[in-house]
Amino acid sequence: MRTTTWTFRRILKWACVGLLGLIVGLPTVLYLAFLGIQEASERQWLGKAPTHEAIDVRSREPHPVALLDVGFDSLAARMRMIEEAKESIELEFFIYEIDTASRLVTQALARKAQQGVRVRILVDFALPIFKLAPQYAETLKAAGVEVRYYNTAGMARFFASNHRTHRKLLVVDRQKAIIGGRNIANDYFDLSEAYNFLDSDMLIHGPIVGAIADSFELYWRSDWVARPEDVAASVALGAGQGLLGGASPQEEALAAELRQHQPQHQLSTCNDIHFVTDYPGSGVERRKVFLEISRLVQEARQQIMVESPYLVLRDDGMALLRGVVQRGVKLQFLTNSLHSTDAYYTVASLAHSLDMLKMPNLEVWAYQGSPLASGLRPSASRRWGVHAKRAVFDDHTVVVGTYNMDPRSANLNSELIVVCRNNAFLARTMIEDMQARMAQSRAIVGTADAGGLDALTEGADDEAISRMRRIAPIANWLDFLM
Structure with a gap:
């Protein structure tokens, strides 16, 4: 009887161990399989990159x-x-x-x-x-x-x-x-x-x-x-x-x-204009915009100013930034604070990256959510957020388009940009507008008074902060979808 009881207990013990292993191990196996699938999907190369005459067009004719x-x-x-x-x-x-x-x-x-x-x-x-x-x-x-x-x-x-x-x-x-x-x-x-x-x-x-x-x-x-x-x-x-x-x-x-209404803008002439768009369909070989932006970043010699609603960077993005700032190029980002966006998951990803973004010559600013002081019409709302996707390179070349600074734009979505080279007036106009927005922002990285996580979350309510914290592990795991 004692032998039977001991055998039963032994079987029960190993059954529990097996069940525990299944509970712990199966999600781990599924997680690793998922990562493998997503990595293969994200990095896939289906053959020769498709081409079309309208995907990458550069003109040196004058364009207003x-x-x-x-x-x-x-x-x-x-x-x-x-x-x-x-x-x-x-x-x-x-x-x-x-x-x-x-x-x-x-x-x-x-x-x-x-x-x-x-x-x-x-x-x-x-x-x-x-x-x-x-x-x-x-x-x-x-x-x-x-x-x-x-x-x-x-x-x-x-x-x-x-x-x-x-x-x-x-x-x-x-x-x-x-x-x-x-x-x-x-x-x-x-x-x-x-x-x-x-x-x-x-x-x-x-x-x-x-x-x-x-x-x-x-x-x-x-x-x-x-x-x-x-x-x-x-x-x-x-x-x-x-x-x-x-x-x-x-x-x-x-x-x-x-x-x-007479819009508050002034026409200038672009004598070197470049339109680049991604090819329809999934697969990184169809993504063209990221490659052109990378070329512009690598060509910069003095300063780059970037405005993007999201700033989600993976290892390759961080490596690109390090290469830029190590050349002595000053790099400034303007993005959203938690208060100025509902995309708390992207803010969670940015919060996770703050220490890695502490590099020489690199500043990150977070918009604080109020209407622009320079607004010409009465503000319809009390809360505003950054949504522009644009950049200025070396005070003479501008980029405007749909590309966010995140893995989704780099690897998943179809995007487009227009590049105007060697137009100092257009560059100055964009810089002045970006500076007006930065004047109503707080530095989170790169300045003597940078506020870090506190500046990133300043003004957000408790529920938004709680959501950001809860989503942080998932946001870091699924950063390729951010």
Whole structure:
């Protein structure tokens, strides 16, 4: 009897040990397998890099250009461009909201379509932020506006579903374009009463706009694009007015103000302009923008100023920074504090990197969330955040586009940039605007009074800080998705 009891206890003991090993070991095995899969996916090379004549185009013909640093200015410029269209209008965006700004833009597009202008909208299908549902697309089609969706892959295709088009462009008649950080929504045009973005676009006139239009055509016809009628109408329509229909008195007043508004920008001439975009589809061999930005960074000799809503750097990004500052190049970043963004997961990743960012010649500044003191119109909201994706190199070369300083832009998303070389006026304009934003920021790394984590989280409420801390382990684990 004693032998039987001892044997039973021994079996039970080893069963418990095995169960414990399974509980601990299986997640570990799955985690390692996941890391292997994501690394293979992120670093995959599917063969020769695809090419297209509109992916990388550089022109030394004179191009009138201007920065649109004020949201309301950018909306006024877009409405004016749409109104002046004669033949074609192309729009591509990551987010196309259903709100006042999108109603004004969409109604203007429908009017031009009824006048015989070909109007096409390509919008990303990322479900967490997707709003332009098939029901809306059907209404737009009846008004003469064509709509297509980029990448309708579901979460069952995990890595494919994480590839998005993050490109943002408006092209009119292949002659004028606006590219930059703004989507179509109130908070990009200074109209939200809750929260608004400090952003930047570039207005471009000239031959290179044809290449931007050709890149839209490449995406429009790619295998990653679906027609709304081929997509299940599973996105519920929100309450309230749709995109078309009668405008409210407030919208009519806003439209009249936009028609009269004179944007606060000045045209200059870019005699060396360069358009670079990623090729449609997932796979790092299709990413072109990161390579061009890396070249510009390595060519810099004196100073680089960068503005990005996120600053998430992996080992290769850190190595690139070390190489820059070791050459004596001064590097300044402007990004968001926890108070000025809802993306607490990216702030958690930045917080984890603070010690690694303590390098000579490197400063990191966090915007503190208040309206700009220099705003020309009354602020619609009390809380603002950085959303511009731009840089100045050596006081003469500027970059404006959709590329964030994070692994997602480098390895997963389709992005675009425009580079204007040797335009001191444009560079000075951008520097002055960035300095105005930095004046309402706090240094977190690189200055004598840098506040570190305290400066990064200053002004944030307890719940935001708690969320940041809770997400930190996952953010560090899944930094390639940040």
